[in-house]
Amino acid sequence: EGQLLESGGGLVQPGGSLRLSCAASRFTFNNYAMTWVRQTPGKGLEWVSSITNNGDRRTYADSVKGRFTISRDNSKNTLHLQMNSLRAEDTAVYYCAKDRIPEYGGIWTFDSWGHGTLVTVSS
Amino acid sequence: EIVLTQSPATLSLSPGERATLSCRASQSINIYLAWYQQKPGLAPRLLIYDAYNRATGIPARFSGSASGTDFTLTISSLEPEDFAVYYCQQRNSWPLTFGGGTMVEL
Numbered sequence: 359e360g361q362l363l364e365s366g367g368g369l370v371q372p373g374g375s376l377r378l379s380c381a382a383s384r385f386t387f388n389n390y391a392m393t394w395v396r397q398t399p400g401k402g403l404e405w406v407s408s409i410t411n412n413g414d415r416r417t418y419a420d421s422v423k424g425r426f427t428i429s430r431d432n433s434k435n436t437l438h439l440q441m442n443s444l445r446a447e448d449t450a451v452y453y454c455a456k457d458r459i460p461e462y463g464g465i466w467t468f469d470s471w472g473h474g475t476l477v478t479v480s481s
Numbered sequence: 482e483i484v485l486t487q488s489p490a491t492l493s494l495s496p497g498e499r500a501t502l503s504c505r506a507s508q509s510i511n512i513y514l515a516w517y518q519q520k521p522g523l524a525p526r527l528l529i530y531d532a533y534n535r536a537t538g539i540p541a542r543f544s545g546s547a548s549g550t551d552f553t554l555t556i557s558s559l560e561p562e563d564f565a566v567y568y569c570q571q572r573n574s575w576p577l578t579f580g581g582g583t584m585v586e587l
Contacts, residue, residue, distance in 0.1 A: 359537070393577075403517075403525065403568055405577040419576050453524055458536070466572035467515045469536060471524035 360385035360470045362454050367475030374444050374479070380437040380454030380472055388412070388432035391457040391464030394439050396450035397474070406452070407439065410464050422448075444479045451476050483507055485514075485569050485580035492585045500556040502583045504569035512547055513573040516554045519582075520565045528567075529554060559585070 366378040380392070394406040407418045407428040416428050427440040437454050452475050455468035484507040494500055504514065512532040517525035527536040529545035532552060542557045556563055564587050569580040 395579075402582050403519075403570070403579040405570075405579065408577070417575055458527065458530060466577055467527065467530045467570075468517075468525075469527045471526075473524060 360387075360390075360456050362456060362470055362472035364452065364454055364472040364475040367452065367477045369478045369480065370444055371481050372445060372479055375440070375442045376444065376477060378439040378441065378452055378454075378475060378477070380439075382435045382437065382456070385456065385470075386460070387430075387435040389460035391461070391466070392430060392437045393455045393457070393466065393468060394428060394437075395453045395455055395468075395471075396448075396477075397453070398450045404450070408464060408466065409437070411460065411462060415463070441477070444477075446479050449477060449479045482576055483510060483571050483574060483578050485571060485578055487567075487569060487580035487583050489583060490581070492583060493587070494559055494585060495587065496559050496561055498559050500554075500559055500563070500585055502554040502556075502567050502585070504552040504554070504580050506550040506552070506571060509550060510571045510573035513571055514545075514547065514552045515570045515572070516543075516545060517568045517570065518563075518565045519568065525568060556585075 361384045363381045393408040409428045425443045429438045456470040458467045458469040486505045488503045516529040519525040532547040546553045
């Protein structure tokens with residue numbers, strides 16, 4: 359299993375932007391699809407966005423489509439989530455997660471998760 | 482969107498007892514269901530994938546089963562470290578969805 363470390367969370371005003379990063383290690387990053395999942399404090403898990411291993415396919419939850427952009431830099435073993443036009447309901451802990459096996463197209467079952475980074479959207 | 486309904490919301494048990502957790506899908510998801518365990522302040526941990534398969538390093542007391550759109554996670558004999566929240570997740574179709582969780586409490 360790999361190691362994932364998120365960064366970039368913080369307090370932002372409604373309408374603002376943040377860029378989350380997820381540094382990957384201990385696995386061959388460019389072989390694995392990756393995903394962002396968020397969790398509202400005290401609540402359940404919500405899938406946000408996923409990207410295939412080479413970045414050619416990206417999928418988004420309706421709640422973030424048009425506002426968030428997932429990307430990856432395979433040369434730097436890093437996953438990103440650019441979040442624009444943030445809303446109060448985007449407040450959550452954001453986790454990056456790694457697919458269980460290296461498969462083109464992704465299998466969307468997650469065997470490694472980061473510790474999460476907290477995003478708070480408030481004025 | 483496929484809705485996953487977990488029941489019960491809370492399960493109150495003692496160490497050594499058997500835990501049976503349910504996850505019902507709103508439509509067919511084949512066997513493309515995973516179970517995760519989450520403890521307070523920690524990230525989820527994969528337990529079961531594709532309904533039946535234990536993930537690497539998961540003890541044999543955890544097992545998964547399926548019947549149509551009904552999925553079950555069974556913990557045969559609860560250990561103290563098993564008290565946590567459990568989530569199911571489907572990968573059959575977009576958007577990926579999670580159930581609302583079942584808390585297994587002491």
